[in-house]
Amino acid sequence: MLMGKVISNVVSTRKYEGLQGYKLLVVRLTHTAEPSYVVAADTIGAGRGEHVLLTTGEPVRYGLHREAPIDMLVVGIIDQEPVFEEAD
Template sequence: MNMLMGKVISNVVSTRKLDSLQGYTLLVIELMHQKQKEYRVAADIIGAGKGEYVLLSTGEQVKHGLHRDTPVDMLVVGIIDSKPIVES
């Protein structure tokens, strides 16, 4: 399991998806603290919006934050109140 930080770039619009994904918003996340820009799709049930900084959980442990068995490997687990500052 990894905890990452990222910024919500946009929503993923999907007219057809697995029934188990119903109720989850899918977000495009720009990962922070990467050497190059890197984007991932994460499921969200807490209501993060475009431009917000979020905490992400990845890997098999994500299933503990889901309401049902769903093929998701990245989940928004928190919304960060202010832009994170990390010194080099």
């Protein structure tokens, strides 16, 4: 899983019908060499500013209630932002 921080909601009025009912969150990936933002579906109620675990790709379907073209899913909220020492 990747680690990231929830930045905001995504408002998408026109979308594929299978995405209806899923909350879509903008997540900034953290702990990567270069920053980037992705959009993930959320079923556990993650809120802005929280650090989360993201599952990507095909394994996402095991966390959805029905099949949908969704390739990123918030699967956990990290209790504390991980900080790593250089020695690691």
